[in-house]
Amino acid sequence: MRDNSRIIRPAGRPFNGEITVPGDKSISHRAVMFGAIAKGTTRIRNFLMGADCLSTIDCFRRLGVQIDVEAAPGQVTVHGRGLRGLKGQQEPAVSIVLDTGNSGTTTRLVSGILAGQDFPSLLSGDASLNTRPMKRIMEPLSQMGARIRSVNGNGCAPLAIEPGQLHGIHYTTKVASAQVKSAILLAGLYADSPTSVTEPALSRNHTELMLKGFGADVSSIINEDGTATASIRPCRELFAQDIVVPGDISSAAYFIAAALLVPGSSLLIKNVGINPTRAGFLSVCRDMGGDITLLNERQAGGEPSADLLVKHSSLHSVTIEGGLIPTLIDELPMAAVLAAFADGTTVIRDAAELKVKESDRIATVTANLRAMGCDVTPTDDGMIIRGGKSLHGAVLDSYLDHRIAMSFAVAGLAAGGETRIRNANCVDISFPGFYDYFN
Ligand SMILES: O=C(O)C1=C[C@@H](OP(=O)(O)O)[C@@H](O)[C@H](O)C1
Numbered sequence: 001m002r003d004n005s006r007i008i009r010p011a012g013r014p015f016n017g018e019i020t021v022p023g024d025k026s027i028s029h030r031a032v033m034f035g036a037i038a039k040g041t042t043r044i045r046n047f048l049m050g051a052d053c054l055s056t057i058d059c060f061r062r063l064g065v066q067i068d069v070e071a072a073p074g075q076v077t078v079h080g081r082g083l084r085g086l087k088g089q090q091e092p093a094v095s096i097v098l099d100t101g102n103s104g105t106t107t108r109l110v111s112g113i114l115a116g117q118d119f120p121s122l123l124s125g126d127a128s129l130n131t132r133p134m135k136r137i138m139e140p141l142s143q144m145g146a147r148i149r150s151v152n153g154n155g156c157a158p159l160a161i162e163p164g165q166l167h168g169i170h171y172t173t174k175v176a177s178a179q180v181k182s183a184i185l186l187a188g189l190y191a192d193s194p195t196s197v198t199e200p201a202l203s204r205n206h207t208e209l210m211l212k213g214f215g216a217d218v219s220s221i222i223n224e225d226g227t228a229t230a231s232i233r234p235c236r237e238l239f240a241q242d243i244v245v246p247g248d249i250s251s252a253a254y255f256i257a258a259a260l261l262v263p264g265s266s267l268l269i270k271n272v273g274i275n276p277t278r279a280g281f282l283s284v285c286r287d288m289g290g291d292i293t294l295l296n297e298r299q300a301g302g303e304p305s306a307d308l309l310v311k312h313s314s315l316h317s318v319t320i321e322g323g324l325i326p327t328l329i330d331e332l333p334m335a336a337v338l339a340a341f342a343d344g345t346t347v348i349r350d351a352a353e354l355k356v357k358e359s360d361r362i363a364t365v366t367a368n369l370r371a372m373g374c375d376v377t378p379t380d381d382g383m384i385i386r387g388g389k390s391l392h393g394a395v396l397d398s399y400l401d402h403r404i405a406m407s408f409a410v411a412g413l414a415a416g417g418e419t420r421i422r423n424a425n426c427v428d429i430s431f432p433g434f435y436d437y438f439n
C-alpha cells in the first residue's frame with residue numbers, strides 16, 4: 001500500500017514572504033450549484049479544485065449540466081440549465097445516483113435542490129459522509145412536502161428523494177448550520193409560498209449573498225434575541241453571474257497559525273475572504289495576542305476580502321463560545337492547537353457540532369494533542385486546553401479528516417522533534433498542494 005504518511009519537522013526558519021491560498025470551498029460549491037440552476041453561463045474564477053468541490057461538479061454534470069474546467073487555473077464555466085432544467089434518468093421511475101464523496105456541503109445543499117425536481121434521485125457519499133447526520137435536513141424538507149428518506153433508516157445518507165410538491169414553511173433550527181439553512185432556502189426556490197429559517201446564531205451567509213446576486217428574492221435579519229432569520233420567495237428563474245472566489249480563510253488559518261507560532265515570522269497572505277460570518281478565527285487569534293493586520297480591504301459580489309499580515313506573537317489563553325462558534329467552526333481544531341502553545345487555560349464550549357464533522361473533532365483533536373504531551377480534557381461541547389507546556393513530536397493520525405491533518409502539520413512545526421501524520425493525503429479535500437506550501 002502507498003505510504004500516505006507525512007513527516008513534519010520543527011520549522012528551521014521563519015515563515016516570511018507572501019502567499020495566496022486556494023479559493024473558498026463554501027463559495028466554490030455554491031457558485032457551481034447556483035450556476036447550474038441559473039439561466040445562462042456562469043464564469044467562476046479562483047474556483048477551489050479540492051475533492052469536495054469536484055464532487056459538486058460531478059453531481060451537476062450527472063444532472064445534465066455542462067461544466068467546463070478551463071485550462072487557466074481555477075476557471076470554471078457552468079452552462080446553466082435554468083431552475084427546472086436539471087435532468088434525471090431517461091426512465092422516469094429510475095433514480096439518478098449521485099456520489100457526494102466526503103462533502104457534507106454537497107450532500108445537504110444538493111438535497112435541497114433535488115427536493116424540488118420532478119425526477120427521483122439517490123445521494124450517497126464515502127464511509128465518513130454516510131455516518132453524518134441528515135435528519136437535520138430531512139425534517140425541514142419533509143415539512144415542506146419533500147419526499148426524502150434515509151435508505152438505511154439511520155438518519156444518514158444514502159438519501160432517496162422522490163418528486164414532491166413543495167410549500168413554504170417557517171423553520172427554526174436547533175443548531176446554527178449554513179448547510180441546513182441553505183438546503184431549506186434552496187428548496188424554497190421551488191416552493192409555492194415564501195420560506196424562512198431562524199437559526200440560533202448567524203451561520204455563514206454565502207448562500208444568501210450569492211443567491212441575491214443570481215436574482216433571488218432573499219433577505220436576512222438578526223433578531224433582537226441574537227437569533228438570525230433568512231427568508232426567500234419562490235423564484236421563476238435565477239440568472240447567471242460571474243463569480244470571483246476569494247481565498248479560503250479556513251485554508252489561510254493554517255498559515256496564520258504557523259506564522260504566529262514560528263519565531264521571526266512575518267507572512268503576508270493575500271486575498272483572503274473575511275466575511276464576518278467566517279472570520280471568527282481572526283478575532284480569536286487577536287484576542288490571544290496575535291499580531292494580524294488587515295490590508296487592502298475590498299468587496300466582490302458582496303463578499304469582503306483583504307490581505308493579512310501576520311507576525312510571530314506570544315499567545316495567551318481565551319474562551320471561545322456562543323455566537324462566535326459558527327464563525328470559526330472549521331478552524332476550531334487549529335485554534336485548539338494554538339491554545340496548546342499559548343499560556344494559560346483555553347476553554348472551547350458550545351461547539352458540540354465538532355462531533356459530527358469528517359471526524360469527531362473533539363475526540364480526534366484531544367487524542368492528537370495528548371499524543372504530543374498536551375494536557376487537554378474533552379467535554380460534551382468542546383475542550384479545556386491547559387497550554388504553555390512545550391509539545392513533542394509524535395505519531396498522529398488524521399482520522400481521514402483534512403482539518404485534523406493540516407492543524408497537526410502546523411503543530412508539528414512548533415513542537416520539538418519529528419511528527420508523523422498518518423493518512424495525510426486527505427488534505428486534498430479542501431487544500432490540494434497543502435504540503436508543498438509548507439515546503
Ligand atoms: O455551508 C457550508 O459551506 C459549510 C458549513 C459548515 O457546516 P455546518 O453547516 O454543518 O455547520 C462548515 O463546517 C462546512 O465546512 C461548510
Ligand SMILES: C=C(OP(=O)(O)O)C(=O)O
Nearest residue numbers: 102103104105330357403
Ligand atoms: C465540515 C467540513 O465540510 P463538509 O461539512 O462540507 O464536509 C469541513 O470542510 O471542515
